[in-house]
Amino acid sequence: MGRQPCCDKVGLKKGPWTAEEDKKLINFILNNGQCCWRAVPKLAGLLRCGKSCRLRWTNYLRPDLKRGLLSEYEEKMVIDLHAQLGNRWSKIASHLPGRTDNEIKNHWNTHIKKKLRKMGIDPVTHKPLSTITNDQITNIEQPENLSIQQENLQEIMQPSSVNDVSIDQSAITEIKLDDDDDNNNNNKNMGTSCINNNNNFDSTIVQEVNNNGFCTDEVPLIEPHEILVPSKSTPSTSSSSSSSSSSNIIEDLKFLPSFDDWPMENNMGFGWENDFSSTLDFLLNDDNDMNNVTYDDSWKFEQLL
DNA sequence: AATTTTCACAACCGCAGCTTG
DNA sequence: GCAAGCTGCGGTTGTGAAAAT
Secondary structure, eight states: OOOOOSSOOTTOOOSSOOHHHHHHHHHHHHHHOSOOTTTHHHHHTOSSOHHHHHHHIIIIIOTTOOOSSOOHHHHHHHHHHHHHHOSOHHHHHTTSTTOOHHHHHHHIIIIIHHHHHHTTBOTTTOSBGGGSOTTTTTTSOOOSOGGGHHHHHHHHHSOSOGGGOOSOGGGOOOOOOOSSGGGGSTTGGGTTSSSOGGGOOOOHHHHSOOSSOOOTTSOOOOOGGGSOOOBTTBOOSTTTTOOTTTOOTGGGOSOOOOGGGSOOOTTTTOOOOHHHHHHHHHHHOTTSOGGGSOOSTTOOGGGGO
16 A cells, blocks of 8 residues: 555645745744644645645744855865765754755755866765766866865865854764664765875864764754844845745844744744744734735845834 | 846655654 | 554755846
């Protein structure tokens, strides 16, 4: 007997989320917490499947998310972690507070892969491309000089300045490879080193920072001041391609508390503090004419305050 | 200015793994 | 032990914006 679909897909909406749907989902989760995703759409009055709701919340609406492009240092972390963990995006994401697996996966596929290839490094094996056959590299942009690959590699693994470090160092703990089937996958040759010995650099970035003793899967929540909130008045490189459906209500808020900061309400610990609470009230209050607010990048929360 | 192409990212799909009865 | 139900994960696709022509 085959598995039943996660939900009855008949009559369910697909595609980009609207502001109204986001509002309903946020409202519901704030009042009820995260539980039983299957039941969420029905209870929240959404014509979506539970899976879609979960994804929208975890990848976009969660208040502890960072927005915008990955910093140079985060990118280096991703490369390092990918060398150890492979395409285990959720594991990688667990080392980068405020980043989602989807975000990292997208960034890897659109930016990092190209960057590595340009440097003559195979993004899959993290080895120099020169080790593969000529046929394999016909479609890959050739590095000008393979001899500089190692230097380049060193360079990208070394933060150029402290300012590049936008993630919580304390969140970075020693990578502990799982005991399960990891031993059977192609990561086993990577060991605890970022790149094999031939590539001549280690993963001290990841391994040395273990001050707070966090479990690798217990990523500490980022503090409000750590969250980058791009302002329209000072255009940043982030979210340059935000579409009308991809703007985030949360990202437009000035103050973003971590879950740690939320007062315990309900059994899930949801709740908002002070400024954010009133701010959110505004968003969620039907009396406010949200329908007249354009839900795209031109809309900034400051305008509503 | 209009059209086409490329790029980036949000969202979807299907499967795996875990839990429960 | 088995089946069903649910969540999480990773690969892939669809879509809108930006860049190129």
